[in-house]
Amino acid sequence: MPADLAVIGLGHLGLPLVQAAVAAGIDTVGYDTDPRPCAELRAGRTPVEGSLTASEIRRMLSGGFRPTTSAAELGRVRTAAICSPTPLGPDRTVDLTALRDAARALAARLRPHTTVLLESAVPPGTTENVLRPLLEEGSGLVAGRDFHLACSPSRLDPGNRTHTYASTPKVIGGLTPACTESAAAFYGRLTDKVVRARxxxxxxxxxxxxxxxxxxxxxxxxxxxxxxxxxxxxxxxxxxxxxxxxxxxxxxxxxxxxxxxxxxxxxxxxxxxxxxxxxxxxxxxxxxxxxxxxxxxxxxxxxxxxxxxxxxxxxxxxxxxxxxxxxxxxxxxxxxxxxxxxxxxxxxxxxxxxxxxxxxxxxxxxxxxxxxxxxxxxxxxxxxxxxxxxxxxxxxxxxxxxxxxxxxxxxxxxxxxxxx
Missing domain, CATH: 3.40.50.720 (NAD(P)-binding Rossmann-like Domain)
Known part of the structure; x- marks a missing residue:
């Protein structure tokens, strides 16, 4: 069954995005290569400490959220958001391994006119120098022409009841003006304010x-x-x-x-x-x-x-x-x-x-x-x-x-x- 949104990475970044999307009535599928978070979510439990409560997970599931380990689902959505973890490695540089894996999984199934969003915290240049080549090589499509590509880094503050997803402005920077507007149209359904970066x-x-x-x-x-x-x-x-x-x-x-x-x-x-x-x-x-x-x-x-x-x-x-x-x-x-x-x-x-x-x-x-x-x-x-x-x-x-x-x-x- 096709979905409007695929969230890749069901951790601290991905789950709040899923929650906001489901609350906005967006049909959402969550993809993770690790079967554990998917199994926990299907059972109505949160897979990561300090994230959503069990009752919030159950509301997301009843709202149509579908966690899956099947990458085939990624080829049936209008929007795909990469929320992979990007921790510091032993040399204190950002480890982009999970992001690259997510990009390859998405690229093999990327369809024209899809909007791809990067929410992971990354060093400047990652969207253009790392994510874009992987998506283009794996799909045969060209970013900015065949599909939209934009970065919108997460601004989550877990547990903050004052600054929620909806009330926190979302910064968006697209590869082209059209990419920015496509991303803005999506996030405009989730948040009260969208801020367009150059x-x-x-x-x-x-x-x-x-x-x-x-x-x-x-x-x-x-x-x-x-x-x-x-x-x-x-x-x-x-x-x-x-x-x-x-x-x-x-x-x-x-x-x-x-x-x-x-x-x-x-x-x-x-x-x-x-x-x-x-x-x-x-x-x-x-x-x-x-x-x-x-x-x-x-x-x-x-x-x-x-x-x-x-x-x-x-x-x-x-x-x-x-x-x-x-x-x-x-x-x-x-x-x-x-x-x-x-x-x-x-x-x-x-x-x-x-x-x-x-x-x-x-x-x-x-x-x-x-x-x-x-x-x-x-x-x-x-x-x-x-x-x-x-x-x-x-x-x-x-x-x-x-x-x-x-x-x-x-x-x-x-x-x-x-x-x-």
């Missing part, structure tokens, strides 16, 4: 700028956190005061590290660029270095606090609160909690954790004991470390119960805990 590279670079803006500013406040602690200054009060300025300042807050699916990208490191960029983005590299140091700084603070109270890290009972990368979510992608736990274990600490959204947690393939009674566990632990401020945590109550509390998020009342 081309695919401008759309791709928009995502790079947005992600790097976040990382650079988080790095700034992370450095400020270390400096303020050394100077005996309350950074959290400084931020509270600074954010009253009505212009020229946007508040960011420090933390134990940076997690999530957005990764900082330096366009100066592109291996396939047709021309040599002038210089790499030194500030982006420095920001990543600073943010990568934060788990070590948290360990240092833990050791210092225990020492000041006559205890050693070795043998200490340490309770970690919140092991996800963002509050009120089950998503653990790149959360600093795992690195912090591993380092404490190396130092001989006895680690336990509590997270209302994570019922089973492993570090280095080893299960970490989960606290059943939060207050009892905090009272028994030599040190409790708040890594994520889930809404369900009564931080004032925890501060009273805990022997020693380190708050890495500045979420506890002033004076109730040691803050980062």
């Amino acid at each position: 081309g695919p590279r401008e759309a791709e670079m928009t995502k790079v700028l947005e992600t790097n803006f976040r990382h650079v500013n988080i790095a700034l406040v992370n450095e400020m956190a270390v400096a303020c602690h050394d100077l005996g200054v309350d950074l959290w009060d400084v931020i509270r005061c600074a954010e009253t300025k009505p212009f020229g300042f946007h508040p960011f807050r420090p933390g134990p590290g940076v997690g999530g699916h957005g990764v900082p990208v330096d366009p100066g490191s592109l291996p396939y660029s047709g021309r040599t960029p002038g210089h790499p983005l030194r500030m982006v590299s420095l920001a990543q270095e600073i943010n990568d140091r934060m788990p070590s700084y948290v360990i240092q603070r833990c050791a210092t606090l225990l020492n000041e109270h006559g205890k050693s890290v070795r043998g200490a009972r340490v309770l970690l609160l919140g092991v996800t990368y963002k509050p009120d979510s089950a998503d653990q992608e790149a959360s600093p909690a795992r690195e912090i736990a591993g380092r404490l274990m190396d130092m001989g600490a006895q680690i336990g954790y509590h997270d209302p959204h994570v019922l089973d947690w492993r570090v280095r393939q080893l299960p970490v004991p989960r606290a059943d009674s939060l207050y009892e566990a905090a009272a028994a632990a030599d040190l409790t470390v708040l890594l994520q401020q889930h809404r369900t945590y009564d931080l004032q109550g925890l501060a009273v119960k805990a022997q020693l509390l380190l708050d890495t998020r500045g979420a506890t009342p002033a004076g109730a805990a040691h803050r980062l």
